[in-house]
Amino acid sequence: MLNKLIMKLIIVESPTKIKTLKRFLPKEYQIEASSGHVRDLPKKELGVDVEHDFKPKYVVVGVKQKAINKLKSAAKQASLIILATDPDREGEAIAYHVQKLLSAMRPAPRVKFQRIVFHEITKSAIERALANPGKINSKLFKAQQARRILDRLVGYKLSPMLWRKVRRGLSAGRVQSVAVRLIMDKEAEIDAFKPKEYWTINVNLNPESFWAEVIKKNNKKLVIQNKSTADQAVKDLKTAGYQVEAIKSKQLTVSPPPPFITSTLQQTASRLFRWSSKKTMREAQLLYELGLITYHRTDSTNMAQEAITQVRQYIDSTYGSQYLPDKPRFYKRQSKMVQGAHEAIRCTKVTRVEPKKASSAGQKLYRLIWRRFVACQMQNGLDQQTKIEIQAQKDKISYGLILAGRRIEFSGWRKLYPAGQPDVLVPDLKKDQQLQYLDLKSEQKFTQPPARYNEASLIKELEKRGIGRPSTYASIISTIQVRNYVEKIERRFHPTPVGKAVNQFLVSNFPQVIDYDFTAKMEDDLDEVARGKLDWQPMIKEFYQPFAEKLEKVAEAKRVKIEVEKTGKKCPKCKKGELVIRVGRFGKFLSCSRFPDCDYKASYQQIVKGVKCPDCGAKVIIKRTKKGRSFYGCGSYPKCKWASWRRPK
Numbered sequence: 001m002l003n004k005l006i007m008k009l010i011i012v013e014s015p016t017k018i019k020t021l022k023r024f025l026p027k028e029y030q031i032e033a034s035s036g037h038v039r040d041l042p043k044k045e046l047g048v049d050v051e052h053d054f055k056p057k058y059v060v061v062g063v064k065q066k067a068i069n070k071l072k073s074a075a076k077q078a079s080l081i082i083l084a085t086d087p088d089r090e091g092e093a094i095a096y097h098v099q100k101l102l103s104a105m106r107p108a109p110r111v112k113f114q115r116i117v118f119h120e121i122t123k124s125a126i127e128r129a130l131a132n133p134g135k136i137n138s139k140l141f142k143a144q145q146a147r148r149i150l151d152r153l154v155g156y157k158l159s160p161m162l163w164r165k166v167r168r169g170l171s172a173g174r175v176q177s178v179a180v181r182l183i184m185d186k187e188a189e190i191d192a193f194k195p196k197e198y199w200t201i202n203v204n205l206n207p208e209s210f211w212a213e214v215i216k217k218n219n220k221k222l223v224i225q226n227k228s229t230a231d232q233a234v235k236d237l238k239t240a241g242y243q244v245e246a247i248k249s250k251q252l253t254v255s256p257p258p259p260f261i262t263s264t265l266q267q268t269a270s271r272l273f274r275w276s277s278k279k280t281m282r283e284a285q286l287l288y289e290l291g292l293i294t295y296h297r298t299d300s301t302n303m304a305q306e307a308i309t310q311v312r313q314y315i316d317s318t319y320g321s322q323y324l325p326d327k328p329r330f331y332k333r334q335s336k337m338v339q340g341a342h343e344a345i346r347c348t349k350v351t352r353v354e355p356k357k358a359s360s361a362g363q364k365l366y367r368l369i370w371r372r373f374v375a376c377q378m379q380n381g382l383d384q385q386t387k388i389e390i391q392a393q394k395d396k397i398s399y400g401l402i403l404a405g406r407r408i409e410f411s412g413w414r415k416l417y418p419a420g421q422p423d424v425l426v427p428d429l430k431k432d433q434q435l436q437y438l439d440l441k442s443e444q445k446f447t448q449p450p451a452r453y454n455e456a457s458l459i460k461e462l463e464k465r466g467i468g469r470p471s472t473y474a475s476i477i478s479t480i481q482v483r484n485y486v487e488k489i490e491r492r493f494h495p496t497p498v499g500k501a502v503n504q505f506l507v508s509n510f511p512q513v514i515d516y517d518f519t520a521k522m523e524d525d526l527d528e529v530a531r532g533k534l535d536w537q538p539m540i541k542e543f544y545q546p547f548a549e550k551l552e553k554v555a556e557a558k559r560v561k562i563e564v565e566k567t568g569k570k571c572p573k574c575k576k577g578e579l580v581i582r583v584g585r586f587g588k589f590l591s592c593s594r595f596p597d598c599d600y601k602a603s604y605q606q607i608v609k610g611v612k613c614p615d616c617g618a619k620v621i622i623k624r625t626k627k628g629r630s631f632y633g634c635g636s637y638p639k640c641k642w643a644s645w646r647r648p649k
Contacts, residue, residue, distance in 0.1 A: 009078035013085045016289040024123040032074050035067040039097040046156050053537045075102045087117040089144035096141045120348045121291035143530035166501050166560050175468045176476050178519045180485045183493045184503045193449035199224035204439035208427040216400030234442050240392040242435035254381035256413035258301045258331040259344035262470030263463045267456040277474040283365045292355050297471040300342040301331035311377045314350045323379050346373040371416045381412035386426050452492040466520035497563040498583045509554045573600035615642040
């Protein structure tokens with residue numbers, strides 16, 4: 001056992017960090033993990049005294065008792081306790097509660113508490129943090145506490161109302177309900193959409209047999225909305241004379257994208273890997289704890305000067321001076337959310353291209369982060385854009401055609417992305433050159449409804465509106481699926497009947513609570529609390545008083561009926577009702593329309609039409625994981641165990 005006069009105790013959040021930190025610290029340091037929050041609001045009561053300035057009632061998290069006992073035992077032997085939890089609001093709150101818990105021990109430990117913050121688990125970062133200890137940031141803790149109390153007030157007060165007015169077992173959330181509303185509003189746009197007809201005409205010309213698009217008629221923009229107009233244009237174009245009217249070229253500068261922040265990392269991993277935001281954050285957490293990347297919950301594009309110097313040296317030695325800008329690049333985000341002390345997500349060692357310690361998924365994400373980090377400090381790309389304008393003349397009628405091309409002159413940062421957009425070459429033509437008509441394509445098309453949200457576009461929309469914060473997106477998206485308010489089909493979010501009913505009730509009765517601008521303002525107010533510019537109690541009071549009054553009035557509101565999908569089949573039990581499809585906690589099931597008079601219930605198989613199991617040829621059905629995620633499986637399971645996240649072709 002180490003001498004208690006020299007042993008220093010470092011407390012982190014995750015046990016995984018312990019192994020990484022031990023590589024950098026001398027033996028006089030002992031490292032223990034809190035395994036997350038050690039104190040929180042109680043589960044079975046409100047835990048907030050609304051009559052006395054919203055004072056919270058904190059209790060020990062029962063499942064963490066083993067970790068807490070280890071912390072207390074180590075604290076008794078320590079001469080110094082260093083709180084090294086994550087550098088964000090949640091981390092600050094964990095540090096606060098750990099200090100409160102250990103300070104309340106009997107006999108109380110006569111030791112000094114220090115708070116250190118680091119954004120990467122590297123030797124230099126840890127040494128800097130230990131050399132510059134501080135105290136718990138009370139402003140940051142108050143912001144976390146205010147957020148927690150707000151979420152508890154909304155969830156604890158609204159959820160029972162949903163039980164009475166919609167269905168038992170439902171719940172509401174301050175941010176998650178707004179996210180559901182976004183998906184519902186998008187569905188309303190799709191339902192209201194009316195397709196409009198339009199036509200495109202492309203003409204095949206010589207020399208070199210190229211296609212040009214018709215965009216003008218008599219020097220005005222041409223919009224073809226019906227077949228008769230298209231037919232007239234086709235008739236003219238087939239017998240027209242063609243000539244090159246102008247050739248316009250210009251050089252385009254293509255700047256690299258900024259380094260990743262939490263939201264852009266989630267969006268990119270969703271688009272490229274088809275990962276959920278939850279999986280992206282899980283893999284990023286492991287990379288951070290292994291000391292491979294900087295802290296992954298951030299909305300800042302700042303980077304340490306030391307990191308910029310290292311990456312510039314790497315670019316110069318690996319790719320050559322032509323790929324290195326004269327000056328480092330600095331990126332600014334026009335957002336109130338950005339915390340200056342935070343860094344963007346980057347690798348901690350630029351020469352480490354392939355991390356051997358990471359899992360295969362972790363390596364995949366690491367390479368994405370590494371490439372973006374290096375690229376953001378590389379030289380611009382240069383492209384040559386060429387537009388060829390062609391005139392078709394038929395008697396006194398003229399049509400304008402366009403042909404566009406783009407050629408990469410210097411790859412720049414895109415050298416790291418060899419599978420990027422290839423050159424689009426144009427034929428070698430000259431001004432006033434006569435062209436020969438070869439063929440023509442006329443196509444009828446219709447405008448398409450707006451696309452439903454996928455994870456990437458939903459995160460982008462939440463961020464654009466200032467709803468939630470980067471660290472909360474993954475849990476928000478996971479929660480609305482687990483609670484069956486939305487389901488993911490072909491990677492797009494579709495509202496369920498339950499989600500529609502809950503949204504209808506909240507929009508009708510609590511419009512302010514799920515108002516986009518109001519929710520964004522509350523996020524801004526929480527940021528102001530974190531900066532010490534706003535007191536948290538008056539902020540919560542301003543929200544809670546009208547909210548509580550509304551709760552009393554809504555107690556008399558009518559119930560909202562959850563829509564059911566009819567099957568057209570009779571109930572096999574009562575022979576009177578019709579079988580309908582309902583949505584429960586564990587997905588869709590069959591039920592009698594006369595429920596509760598008839599309690600018939602059966603499992604429901606959602607068959608994918610026109611698709612067969614690629615292994616055995618049986619029907620393919622949509623199934624759900626315990627966490628609410630949809631996937632495709634064979635209808636003859638367990639005889640055939642084929643399953644896939646992607647719809648089979």
